Amino acid sequence: MPDEPLTSSVAEWTRAVELDQLRPSRPIAVKLQGKHIALFLHQGEVLACNNRCPHEGYPLVEGALDADCVLTCNWHNWKFDLKTGATIYGGDTLRVYPVRVEDGAVWLDTRDPPVAERVERALQHLEQAMAEYDTARMARELARLGKAGAEPELALVRLIRATHARLRDGMTHAYAAAEAWLRLRDALADETPRLACATEALAYIAFDTLREETHAFTAERAAWNAAEFAAAIESQDEDRAAALLNGALAQGLHFADIEPALAEAALAHYNDFGHSLIYLMHVRRLIERLGTEVEAPLLLAWSRSLILATREDLLPDFRLYADAMAAWPAGARPAGPLPGPDAFEGQSVRDALNATVAAAGNAPLAVYFALMEASARHLLRFDERHALRTDSSVADNIGWLDFTHALTFGHALRVQCERQPYLWPQGLLQLALFVGRNSGYLDPDMAAQTALREWAVIDETEFHQRAIAAIVDHGVGLPIFPAHWLKTWSAVREEAATGLPESARTAMLAAVNRLLAVRFKQRHALRTAHQALGFVRKED
Template sequence: MTQGWTRTVSVEELKTKGRTVYRQDGRQIALFDTKNGIYACNNRCPHEGYPLREGTLDENCLLTCNWHNWKFNLETGENQRDGDKLRTYPVEIRDGDIWVEIVDPSVEEQLAKSLDDLRQGFVDHDYERLAREIARIVRLGVDPIIAVKEAIRWSHDKMEFGWTHAYAGAADWLALYDEHAGEPENQLICLLESIGHMSGDTLREESYPYAEGAEDWDPEAFFQAVEGEDEARAICLTRGAIATGDAYGAMEHALARAALAHYADFGHSAIYVPKAGALIRRLGEDIAEPVLVSLVRGIVSAFREDLIPEFRAYGGALETFGTKPNGAAPAAADYAKLNANKAVQFTAEHGTAPALDLFRTLLAANATNMMAFDLSHLDDLDQPYGSDFGWLDLTHGLTFADAVLELCRKYPELWPAGLLQMACFSGRNIAHQDDNVDFEVWKVTDPDAFFADVAQTLFDHGHDEYIVSVHLVKTAQSVRNLLASQEAGHAGELALAALNRLLASPVRRKMVRRTARQAMRFVDTDI
């Protein structure tokens, strides 16, 4: 592409027209004759590409794009609405002709500008601007993964209670990114969804600083700090692990132990631990601190559902796990009528069965619950507060199973906790089944073709809420992982069928009338 000073049009031609467009090598340069002189700028509005030649120019050389009212200082290119800056070009008059200097900044300068603009789009949660800046980084020939790393750095201290689904989803979107090398549009989608979700989850959030300092890594001290909800010490110990140069490798066992010490945060603590490892392996050790300190904050502050009545039998079941001589795993159907407390007690009674056999049984129970979800439940208006239930709740039974398999195969002493918490999911979700749902209708006969179609669905999912799309990508990746493990057996087929039905069904999230009815009932009893 031509660089340097370039002759465009004559002064006479421009003064006759008032404005014109010079085209060269695919570049469009708008030229304006004003009372302050001749100006040149990119003819394409940086917002959505509409022609600025058709814009409105006032006496102060403020150029307005008439499509969306973006306004630019024609002399400097500054955007009056804090959006993308307009590129302007130096102009000289030589022998009655207008010459424009076309010199593209260095790659380093362009990257710095794109990252600055990306950050502004991140702060504003401007999805389209995020997409443009990631695309610009790709066009520079720079690895765009840098954008994900920066987004984590910008967001990790704005998560008051630690990790959200945004980071967990990023691990799975990045896996899809790598699988679709050579498909730039699909890869851009993976990065955009990751960064957009981080931006959305931290929109207008203040910074919640982490404790300063470091302490030599000690896994037992870390576990006790988490149990005691001592975030400051847990963070300092985390920095000690980071100093070893293999932060996740040093911490994985302690993180898994802490995450599974309770039925914590509806299983999210355990689900997030392997995702942290995946992020650090993919993005590099230099991202370990923001990833891990925010993860640790989340585990420390996680709700401990094993302390509420619905799951209160969990603690006793963990103590008695494997003490009865039931050496064979029960069938998944045996869980069909068991609530959470009964399910954990029943699982503990069969604790002497091989761990993987119990795992397959509980995976099958959870997959069946999800596959047979009664969609009429979404229209039930008479549920009390705390009883709202939908597809996303059911997906946790599968994503949690994926995490349990990964962590407990490495650390077998954690199997009792992992299996009992899978039973918690089974018992919690058992009351929402439609017995008329037929496995044969939703059975997947060609998993490879199915997952190829799933990827295309994810690349254009159409959901406004990140919380929906992230559950879809996480569930799809978890089912793939479970099948690839060769440990799922028939339960894997049930999980595939459950995913198939999820993707073919409505995911209703906003329950307007139900919310109003719940509020009225609550207020009537709040006396």
């Protein structure tokens, strides 16, 4: 019998089988302490491992063990070193068990490794899965992490710190969507959709950083100065902006201390289809969830994306934005007639901006509601034929996501202006730009009221349950599309919970209802070829 007592804290030895039951050609499966274990006799040595292959759970006693002690699972040809559990071909490692042979019996130590060791192993294996963009393995490792008692936030902290400098263009939807996926996970009770949400959160980051090189940020520090940060962003000086952020954190400042300067920078231009402000909201929420360990990587990645962002107000289509900002009254003025959504729906950029400036004397939130309702009507009236065309110009590459951004930007704007009300003028005018830019792609034969009746949400509780089911089990290959489903639905749900006029609420819920019925065209091979040929013909 083993020297240690069976109840020893050092080991948990359990009698498995009699030695004479084992044959080199006949492994045995046993169940001990709730564990399914395979026993092999190899060149006179007894070896034990999990009987369930760590890939898909097929029984390893049905596998093949060669002379070099390599165990092959015959279902998918994964191969393991049976002595160590190391994976030779495949992914996940195989758990092996210490064995003793005494008194003609085989004894196994079925004790689980310490929690800290199991957590660390799951995290390391998760990193390997992400490096290969193996989403099934990501889910398994997250499940193992949870089984060890840890939350996916632990993995996300490590992931953000490891990947932020591999985002060549700075922050992407992946970090923003990770926050939204985990927020959805918080609202779910069943472990299966909760794991799906956690997997989606990490998988999108893996997708965006797959095989990307590191583009290091400067480690230099400069004393924090909000005006100098704004100047660094305006001059697109990443090193200077990063040094100021590094300096702020070194001084003991945190996101909340420098948030006003960050939000002002995000709205200094009509930046990159509104991404800069949208991402800033998610950065704040990620820091609140994950802690100060992610402040530096998130802020650096966000600032890089802002520096490299397209400043669309400098484009001919949107140059009137500067004039509208200049025309915005500096002080209070008497409120004029409050425009409703009809004042914005279907209007050009010029007319949408003029209507917004004319409404400047009204409560900003009232103008905001009208613009958001108009944006929702636009999504309801989007002529999908534009998204499906194969002969359009690059300038007319329009799709569903172009229409969702008005709602997600608007939501981020409301959240930010509750914290910094003085940002309403530039925010409302930029929201008007979304309305104007999308007006040319509406279905002329579809009236807003007709679309509202078609896509109306009658039972909000049932709708949200259906929306969650569709989002979690989206079945879409490219992660940017389910991320926009999630973020648009989340934005509208938060808006409805915060408070909306009934007509705006009705329109925004209906817009999301239509969006969730879309089957995205994820690639445009013919359109890309058509545009490439046209471009090359004209380039000489």
